[in-house]
Amino acid sequence: MNDIMIRKRKWQFTIFLIIMIAATYASSIITDFNALHGITTFPAALYWIFSNMLISQETLTRLPSILDKLLETIFMSIAATTTAAVISMFLGLMGSTTTRVNRAFSSLARFTASISRNIPVVAWALILLLSFGQNSLTGYLALFVGSIGFLTRVFIETIDEASQSSVEALRATGATYFQIVNKAVIPQCLPLLISWILFMIETNIRSATLVGILTGTGIGYTFDLYYKSMNYNVVALVTFSIVITVIIIELLSNYIRKVIL
Amino acid sequence: MSLLKVVGLDKSYHSNFRVLTDINFEVDTGEFVSIIGPSGAGKSTLLRCINRMVEVNEGKILFGDLDVGNLSKKALRKLRTNIGMIFQHYNLVPRLTVIENVLHGRFGYKTTLQGILGKFTEKEKEHAFFLLEKLGISDHAYKRCDQLSGGQQQRVGIARALIQEPKLVLCDEPIASLDPNSSKVIMDHLKAITSELNITCLVNLHQVDVAINYSDRIIGLNQGEIVFDGPSQMLTEGRINSIYGTETRQFITV
Amino acid sequence: MSLLKVVGLDKSYHSNFRVLTDINFEVDTGEFVSIIGPSGAGKSTLLRCINRMVEVNEGKILFGDLDVGNLSKKALRKLRTNIGMIFQHYNLVPRLTVIENVLHGRFGYKTTLQGILGKFTEKEKEHAFFLLEKLGISDHAYKRCDQLSGGQQQRVGIARALIQEPKLVLCDEPIASLDPNSSKVIMDHLKAITSELNITCLVNLHQVDVAINYSDRIIGLNQGEIVFDGPSQMLTEGRINSIYGTETRQFITV
Amino acid sequence: MEVANIRRKRDGRITIKAGSKAEALMVSTLMILAVLTMIGFLLFDYSGLELKKAISETGNNLKTMFLEPALTHFSWGEAIYQVGITVGLAFLATVLGAVISIFLALFAATNLSNEWVSKVIRIFVAVIRAVPTVLWVLIFAIAAGLGSEAAIIGMLFHSIAYLVKAYSEVFEEVDEGTLEALRATGSNWWHIVMHGVIPSTLTYLMSWTFLRFEINFSVAVAMGAAAGAGGIGFELFMASGFYFDLREVGMITYAILVVAIILEIISTRLKNRYFPSQ
Amino acid sequence: SEGSAGADGKEEADDVIDIVWYPNESGSDMKSSRDEIGKIIEEKTDKKVEHHLTTDYAIAIETLVNNNADLAFMGAQGYVEANQKNDAIQPLAVPTGPSGTLDDAVYHSWLAVNVDDQENYKEDGEYAFDTIEDKKMSFVSNSSTSGFKVPSASIIDHFSSKEVYADLAEEDLMEGGELFSQVLFGNSHQGSAVNLLSGNADVAAFCDTCVENYVEVAEGEENKQGSVYKVKEDAAEPFNKVTGSEFTLISVTPVLNAPFVANKDVIGQEDFDKLQALFTSDEVANNEQIFVPEESGESGLFFKTDKERFSEVEDSWFDPIRELSN
Numbered sequence A: 001m002n003d004i005m006i007r008k009r010k011w012q013f014t015i016f017l018i019i020m021i022a023a024t025y026a027s028s029i030i031t032d033f034n035a036l037h038g039i040t041t042f043p044a045a046l047y048w049i050f051s052n053m054l055i056s057q058e059t060l061t062r063l064p065s066i067l068d069k070l071l072e073t074i075f076m077s078i079a080a081t082t083t084a085a086v087i088s089m090f091l092g093l094m095g096s097t098t099t100r101v102n103r104a105f106s107s108l109a110r111f112t113a114s115i116s117r118n119i120p121v122v123a124w125a126l127i128l129l130l131s132f133g134q135n136s137l138t139g140y141l142a143l144f145v146g147s148i149g150f151l152t153r154v155f156i157e158t159i160d161e162a163s164q165s166s167v168e169a170l171r172a173t174g175a176t177y178f179q180i181v182n183k184a185v186i187p188q189c190l191p192l193l194i195s196w197i198l199f200m201i202e203t204n205i206r207s208a209t210l211v212g213i214l215t216g217t218g219i220g221y222t223f224d225l226y227y228k229s230m231n232y233n234v235v236a237l238v239t240f241s242i243v244i245t246v247i248i249i250e251l252l253s254n255y256i257r258k259v260i261l
Numbered sequence B, C: 001m002s003l004l005k006v007v008g009l010d011k012s013y014h015s016n017f018r019v020l021t022d023i024n025f026e027v028d029t030g031e032f033v034s035i036i037g038p039s040g041a042g043k044s045t046l047l048r049c050i051n052r053m054v055e056v057n058e059g060k061i062l063f064g065d066l067d068v069g070n071l072s073k074k075a076l077r078k079l080r081t082n083i084g085m086i087f088q089h090y091n092l093v094p095r096l097t098v099i100e101n102v103l104h105g106r107f108g109y110k111t112t113l114q115g116i117l118g119k120f121t122e123k124e125k126e127h128a129f130f131l132l133e134k135l136g137i138s139d140h141a142y143k144r145c146d147q148l149s150g151g152q153q154q155r156v157g158i159a160r161a162l163i164q165e166p167k168l169v170l171c172d173e174p175i176a177s178l179d180p181n182s183s184k185v186i187m188d189h190l191k192a193i194t195s196e197l198n199i200t201c202l203v204n205l206h207q208v209d210v211a212i213n214y215s216d217r218i219i220g221l222n223q224g225e226i227v228f229d230g231p232s233q234m235l236t237e238g239r240i241n242s243i244y245g246t247e248t249r250q251f252i253t254v
Numbered sequence D: 001m002e003v004a005n006i007r008r009k010r011d012g013r014i015t016i017k018a019g020s021k022a023e024a025l026m027v028s029t030l031m032i033l034a035v036l037t038m039i040g041f042l043l044f045d046y047s048g049l050e051l052k053k054a055i056s057e058t059g060n061n062l063k064t065m066f067l068e069p070a071l072t073h074f075s076w077g078e079a080i081y082q083v084g085i086t087v088g089l090a091f092l093a094t095v096l097g098a099v100i101s102i103f104l105a106l107f108a109a110t111n112l113s114n115e116w117v118s119k120v121i122r123i124f125v126a127v128i129r130a131v132p133t134v135l136w137v138l139i140f141a142i143a144a145g146l147g148s149e150a151a152i153i154g155m156l157f158h159s160i161a162y163l164v165k166a167y168s169e170v171f172e173e174v175d176e177g178t179l180e181a182l183r184a185t186g187s188n189w190w191h192i193v194m195h196g197v198i199p200s201t202l203t204y205l206m207s208w209t210f211l212r213f214e215i216n217f218s219v220a221v222a223m224g225a226a227a228g229a230g231g232i233g234f235e236l237f238m239a240s241g242f243y244f245d246l247r248e249v250g251m252i253t254y255a256i257l258v259v260a261i262i263l264e265i266i267s268t269r270l271k272n273r274y275f276p277s278q
Numbered sequence E: 001s002e003g004s005a006g007a008d009g010k011e012e013a014d015d016v017i018d019i020v021w022y023p024n025e026s027g028s029d030m031k032s033s034r035d036e037i038g039k040i041i042e043e044k045t046d047k048k049v050e051h052h053l054t055t056d057y058a059i060a061i062e063t064l065v066n067n068n069a070d071l072a073f074m075g076a077q078g079y080v081e082a083n084q085k086n087d088a089i090q091p092l093a094v095p096t097g098p099s100g101t102l103d104d105a106v107y108h109s110w111l112a113v114n115v116d117d118q119e120n121y122k123e124d125g126e127y128a129f130d131t132i133e134d135k136k137m138s139f140v141s142n143s144s145t146s147g148f149k150v151p152s153a154s155i156i157d158h159f160s161s162k163e164v165y166a167d168l169a170e171e172d173l174m175e176g177g178e179l180f181s182q183v184l185f186g187n188s189h190q191g192s193a194v195n196l197l198s199g200n201a202d203v204a205a206f207c208d209t210c211v212e213n214y215v216e217v218a219e220g221e222e223n224k225q226g227s228v229y230k231v232k233e234d235a236a237e238p239f240n241k242v243t244g245s246e247f248t249l250i251s252v253t254p255v256l257n258a259p260f261v262a263n264k265d266v267i268g269q270e271d272f273d274k275l276q277a278l279f280t281s282d283e284v285a286n287n288e289q290i291f292v293p294e295e296s297g298e299s300g301l302f303f304k305t306d307k308e309r310f311s312e313v314e315d316s317w318f319d320p321i322r323e324l325s326n
């Protein structure tokens, strides 16, 4: 009986596991990571949370200004996502094999996406801060650049998956490129595209905290101010309002997704 | 003058392998011609050459007095409006309604802007409904295409081809994905197109019996060459075997 | 003593709607019994009650001398190893090989740890190959299941059921997704199981003619009640109509 | 000729849209997003911004960064070592996160678990996901002291929260029939998971894991620096915030970019080699 | 990062001295000083030293407060906060001024404006705080002693005597709208200065020592109100875009030097005493890696112009800062 195939697969899997374990070991050496030490600190961490992160009556007076900044962050994330989505739509159409105009443009689009995705959003934030200074536009731009990378990639995949067949059929009727894109490609992809846009908005609100800390904008800035002055009660309030917002937005986009997909 | 004339057509996708070799035939207006042949013989490629969905390497294709190989981009679009195409997998846009899919057949007559805005005249819409009615699926006009059965979807495909007001309809295995009942409905409709509307039909088929039943004339392809071309009555058992190669034939009928 | 005895079985998924009402029948070892009936009659539910994939509301199911409704978790697993099951959509794990899927039938005999590690004895593996050979698909043993045709996949499903060394095999529309040729192959195999291996088969079918051709005995269900139970020869046209209700019957044969 | 079934608008023209709820919702979602974007741009605080100057300055800065990159405060070897630390942080957070998430996700998937357990896990991870990573890192830095533990555990929280959601959704797409068939053979829960659920979802699990790895790399740049675990983020922070050395920022960005692209290539290769989709 | 021990280092925490460094002192140009301090501590105590660099002030302080580090070098403000949260945290030593005593162990917090605008900040010929109302303000960061705490305390002190600003609090200075039209944070002293010189801010707070490498006195005396400083022509980044520009000091406040602080619970009294003796010794004062001679042109944590050294210090010495916070 010949079970070379199975053996080979088992072998491959074993090799994969060994690679993973070796990489894990190497990583813990280079980062000086001690799992045991990490685990044993959980009680202390919990204790710290419950003794410091308390929202008191007094901190509630800061709610209006927090909500104000939160709103700025939400708008920043939405604006960054939608504008990035528009650009990514073009890049996606150029990059996808189904709709590309020619190979060179396609590579260019994929390359652009890869660059802007692979430079971490933190790096963008620091770079932009140098010339744009501390205002909403900086935060917006940092999120915008990061979003382009991610959205272009998923848009390309989505458009690729949309069936080639209806594109062919429309071409056979004598339709022009834009008609084909508009009437065959977009209608098929739109639900998924919207779903990714919603996902990106969620993600951006989460990273807006970090970006805000670095660029001094939005809720991240507020978080950073109180956090640096170690006023953890207000930090708790800020965190709480971020959590609520993110969860509301998640629920909302889950609902939209359920209906449109 | 014949509607379509193919002269010395050669086609290869890769330089080292010829898919079609020296294809010559003419088709007249109102003819119903079937193309049969084993898998990989080049049937689909031949159809795609006719409306230049793929480029030809050698030879000429004349549609009326147009040389298909020599058209500008604009003239090519114009040509394609004159040639409807029907696919094995219907190739509809699944999330759009039936009526929208049918109207897609009008894009060839539109400017880019009109097409993008989706502006269709009332007359076009009424024509679309008329066709759906004739094909017996006007009840489903506002349903999404992915909610229809295969046979119904293929009828939408036919309506999309007909609304182009084509002179020629190319059908690439229109019934290969359908059950026998739906297949009959579709073939009857195609037959009706030639007889009632005097539109020429060129149909790729795998089912020899269907080809014999419906078509005026049959072209047999094998390994990219025409090995039979004549009225369907003349397609004897022996000739069928020569088209398919005996052992292949057995495989197909299983 | 009969192998399977169903007594006064009632089942409802929602309190307000009874799917099965007062079902009583017995099946002997080596019998080939078909269950027919319109869509929604409760055929699938009945089969699922027998190996307790769904819980019964009222009544008793006796398998040998075991009361199926009263088993501990462990005993239930044991029972299920004695009852093979075959599905309309084969329900294989698509990314795994044929042989792996067949061996899944042995999990009922394994401890959790053995099962997780996927340890199978050489004897089990040889048995699996023997079954594949018998079912004529041993060539494909190392292919992934999603690369097989429907008929081949169903044979893998049968092998998976047989390697359980069951006393009873439950088949829920085993041929509904297959073309006529593959259907014949599958039904022949199922018939062979009862006659050669003396395993009892209980088969849900939509095709009345197939049921009549293959089975010793037919049970007709309508709206959750047994409306016919007898040898297949006794299933007259009139009785068929009473099972399906005349108008439904027409719809089904189209 | 008048055909039945035609729907007309009030002005007598023929409708061609189905007018489904999904369609209406899609259109209104897009409209609302567009409006919110415009409001956003109006509301932004542009104080201190001279757009022209900022743009030309960005152009200059980018030019300096990317065309004249140089390392002044540390060596190439050091830079590679630091990127290595960042990758290591991201890798550990991802691997540990993936292992833990698989188990949690099995209990969070509605088709494999009991409804209440699943609900509890879902709510739990939704909350964890919503809390900013910085805060997790801070909390663990306080509890565990400065070092990689704080950074990794902080990132781990988010990784788990993210992956549990992704994995459990993947698990829920497993064909119910497959599970039923295995159940019918007498398999127990663990058999079904190991031989039915995991094999048929492996490629998707891998895709999500690799995606998370990319995200973690990006997060590790910032978090490694804050938690005192070091890494290239620390150098980036110093170069841009303290030395204001654009050339060095450029070089660091290149280093990050190169590593990120290499990682992407490796992960695609690994995925295709060990877990081909066909 | 640097000085990382083996993976088992943390279990025997007793044998390790963890030192936390702020971003200000985390630069690679100060590495030799940091390493030297580590080295002499290792020699003295026979314990291993681990350096921890972080970009985050709060994490640095909390680490010390929560008994996860032994030593830190932090601003006076940071010390006061840490001490308030955990009184086991005590000052170990403070670098003195040129006199070698605590008397001039200070540096200066400046409020500066562009030289061309200086007239706008005068009332009756005198510089007056009233004039900074509604201006664009740049601080360093809200955790900085000289770049935020000290100047904001003076500002609040001044304005709270007015009725409209009676309730003015530190938090109100962190964001624009209340007293200032806009508030920027430069994230470093250099950054804050550049905010002013590049025109992003009207008034900026920063400290003298942090920018001394980049600027020189153009008019008047060092550290005097009204003096004008000029950015050197060869100033390094980030000042390279504003070379030659000048600014005027409208306010100068002395600030206590930053101490080395220790968590006595972690380090233990014995080692605390040992280290205090070590730091204040002549040996350290003459160590050119730690107190870098100014004329050498090398970089380091501390500079030697005259008799600079470390001096022992009482907790009460920091009371002036402590009072600012209240």
Ligand SMILES: Nc1ncnc2c1ncn2[C@@H]1O[C@H](COP(=O)(O)OP(=O)(O)OP(=O)(O)O)[C@@H](O)[C@H]1O
Residues within 6 Å of the ligand: B013, B014, B019, B037, B038, B039, B040, B041, B042, B043, B044, B045, B046
């Ligand atoms: N786009 C393409 N690129 C390269 N080769 C192709 C392409 N399309 C078809 N071919 C090759 O051309 C040959 C003819 O293919 P074609 O699809 O025309 O055959 P067919 O007769 O339609 O077969 P079938 O009955 O299976 O549809 C085959 O060898 C096929 O592999």
Ligand SMILES: Nc1ncnc2c1ncn2[C@@H]1O[C@H](COP(=O)(O)OP(=O)(O)OP(=O)(O)O)[C@@H](O)[C@H]1O
Residues within 6 Å of the ligand: C013, C014, C019, C037, C038, C039, C040, C041, C042, C043, C044, C045, C046
């Ligand atoms: N899991 C379930 N939950 C609730 N109702 C169910 C469930 N499964 C089946 N039903 C209902 O029980 C009734 C009988 O279903 P069942 O699947 O047993 O019919 P069937 O005879 O197998 O039909 P078919 O020929 O379509 O397979 C139907 O009304 C069905 O809607």
Ligand SMILES: [Mg+2]
Residues within 6 Å of the ligand: B043, B044, B045, B172
């Ligand atoms: Mg073909």
Ligand SMILES: [Mg+2]
Residues within 6 Å of the ligand: C043, C044, C045, C172
């Ligand atoms: Mg059923």
